[in-house]
Amino acid sequence: MNPRVPIRRGEHAGPTAGLAPGRVQANLVVLPAALAPDFSRFCALNPKPCPLLAETQPGDPGFPALGADIDVRTDLPRYRVFRDGELVDEPTDIRGYWRDDLVAFAIGCSFSFEQALLEAGIRLRHVDTGKNVSMYRTSVDTLPAGPFHGPLVVSMRPLRPAEAIRAVEITARYPRVHGAPVHIGLPEAIGIRDLARPDWGDPTEVRSDELPVFWACGVTPQAAIALAKPALCITHAPGHMLITDLANSQLAQH
Amino acid sequence: MNPRVPIRRGEHAGPTAGLAPGRVQANLVVLPAALAPDFSRFCALNPKPCPLLAETQPGDPGFPALGADIDVRTDLPRYRVFRDGELVDEPTDIRGYWRDDLVAFAIGCSFSFEQALLEAGIRLRHVDTGKNVSMYRTSVDTLPAGPFHGPLVVSMRPLRPAEAIRAVEITARYPRVHGAPVHIGLPEAIGIRDLARPDWGDPTEVRSDELPVFWACGVTPQAAIALAKPALCITHAPGHMLITDLANSQLAQH
Numbered sequence: 001m002n003p004r005v006p007i008r009r010g011e012h013a014g015p016t017a018g019l020a021p022g023r024v025q026a027n028l029v030v031l032p033a034a035l036a037p038d039f040s041r042f043c044a045l046n047p048k049p050c051p052l053l054a055e056t057q058p059g060d061p062g063f064p065a066l067g068a069d070i071d072v073r074t075d076l077p078r079y080r081v082f083r084d085g086e087l088v089d090e091p092t093d094i095r096g097y098w099r100d101d102l103v104a105f106a107i108g109c110s111f112s113f114e115q116a117l118l119e120a121g122i123r124l125r126h127v128d129t130g131k132n133v134s135m136y137r138t139s140v141d142t143l144p145a146g147p148f149h150g151p152l153v154v155s156m157r158p159l160r161p162a163e164a165i166r167a168v169e170i171t172a173r174y175p176r177v178h179g180a181p182v183h184i185g186l187p188e189a190i191g192i193r194d195l196a197r198p199d200w201g202d203p204t205e206v207r208s209d210e211l212p213v214f215w216a217c218g219v220t221p222q223a224a225i226a227l228a229k230p231a232l233c234i235t236h237a238p239g240h241m242l243i244t245d246l247a248n249s250q251l252a253q254h
Numbered sequence: 255m256n257p258r259v260p261i262r263r264g265e266h267a268g269p270t271a272g273l274a275p276g277r278v279q280a281n282l283v284v285l286p287a288a289l290a291p292d293f294s295r296f297c298a299l300n301p302k303p304c305p306l307l308a309e310t311q312p313g314d315p316g317f318p319a320l321g322a323d324i325d326v327r328t329d330l331p332r333y334r335v336f337r338d339g340e341l342v343d344e345p346t347d348i349r350g351y352w353r354d355d356l357v358a359f360a361i362g363c364s365f366s367f368e369q370a371l372l373e374a375g376i377r378l379r380h381v382d383t384g385k386n387v388s389m390y391r392t393s394v395d396t397l398p399a400g401p402f403h404g405p406l407v408v409s410m411r412p413l414r415p416a417e418a419i420r421a422v423e424i425t426a427r428y429p430r431v432h433g434a435p436v437h438i439g440l441p442e443a444i445g446i447r448d449l450a451r452p453d454w455g456d457p458t459e460v461r462s463d464e465l466p467v468f469w470a471c472g473v474t475p476q477a478a479i480a481l482a483k484p485a486l487c488i489t490h491a492p493g494h495m496l497i498t499d500l501a502n503s504q505l506a507q508h
Contacts, residue, residue, distance in 0.1 A: 168422040184415045185439045
């Protein structure tokens with residue numbers, strides 16, 4: 001059963017977490033072709049926060065490498081449309097916005113590595129408590145490309161030290177979905193003053209026998225786009241991802 | 255040039271650090287054959303602190319898997335001889351102690367993974383300052399086998415968080431020389447009360463932008479032997495290792 005079919009038909013407009021277990025889900029970014037080379041370079045320069053899985057040809061809404069029948073105009077449950085950096089619409093399909101000069105980018109998402117962690121028996125508190133992961137703007141800058149620049153955004157998962165070490169080993173095998181953590185244990189060293197006040201997502205308790213472990217986050221390219229204020233940009237709505245035909249296990253190295 | 259030849263001839267009786275760069279150096283443990291199965295099982299149960307590289311046949315002083323010409327009775331610069339757990343001699347060869355029922359064990363040593371870290375550009379403070387690495391008895395117990403039991407002993411290297419993450423990735427590839435760290439960041443969680451007072455080795459400064467990173471240590475089997483008090487036991491003298499013909503790179507996985 002192709003999980004994109006009910007989404008395409010408008011029968012599922014909710015978040016995709018838990019749909020199609022084991023399949024890679026991706027962040028979507030759609031930009032005018034004039035900005036595509038800079039954005040592509042931004043991803044290449046910042047592979048941990050922006051692991052580019054695939055990029056379409058201008059005007060072509062297909063991602064054959066991710067699924068033969070994918071149509072990015074209809075196959076996500078909900079989108080966000082930005083004009084000059086302002087959110088103007090949250091439609092359930094974007095056929096009305098599609099143009100011959102649009103390029104779509106699919107970027108790896110932490111769902112894949114979280115599944116690998118859960119399969120290894122590592123509990124994730126935001127999953128256990130049904131919350132969104134805590135995300136923070138850091139004092140670390142991305143490498144700029146054209147108009148795209150801005151801070152590295154990280155997600156944080158509290159883990160006991162031995163689990164943190166296993167989590168590094170496991171996620172290092174998934175460079176196409178953010179890879180190994182970028183930081184551990186000392187939030188102030190990357191400009192995070194108060195762990196209890198994330199910039200995105202929900203607060204997550206960090207217990208005294210745990211360390212905060214930080215991974216590069218897919219909000220990083222969104223923050224860079226917000227700063228670049230392109231005339232038109234379309235993304236997935238948070239949590240409403242592109243479900244691909246790739247298996248998470250296909251992304252594992254070694 | 256075979257670096258064991260001058261050692262065998264008695265021309266080099268000093269530490270082996272820095273000799274034969276790139277080659278695997280090993281800890282040596284020699285025990286009566288009656289204790290060998292228990293010690294072998296102790297290593298198998300505790301592979302991180304006791305990564306067994308090779309084991310001889312009773313009475314045979316050769317380690318063909320580690321070097322065709324190795325004679326463990328002459329090929330280390332200095333030994334320690336223990337009777338009933340008491341140090342009784344520190345000779346430069348053990349031909350006078352050799353018996354037909356002795357079994358020798360070669361156990362992986364942190365020199366190999368330290369070389370991999372240094373090659374990756376990660377500075378190690380105890381190397382930079384010419385000190386011994388700091389080692390600590392922990393509150394974590396090894397899994398016992400026969401008379402062999404005791405605490406996990408760890409070595410500690412201070413690293414900045416991003417380096418600590420890379421160090422996990424790198425050393426995870428070397429399971430035969432202690433592998434990935436066993437702990438990071440919260441010494442009290444494994445029973446270490448004062449980092450400034452190691453149980454073996456020299457103190458190492460941990461700066462405010464660093465985390466202490468803990469690896470399982472080859473002193474663990476020595477501590478287990480000290481508790482077991484075998485009638486006879488011979489080991490390498492600290493820092494005076496068995497130089498093998500294996501390249502460190504041969505121990506890397508993937």
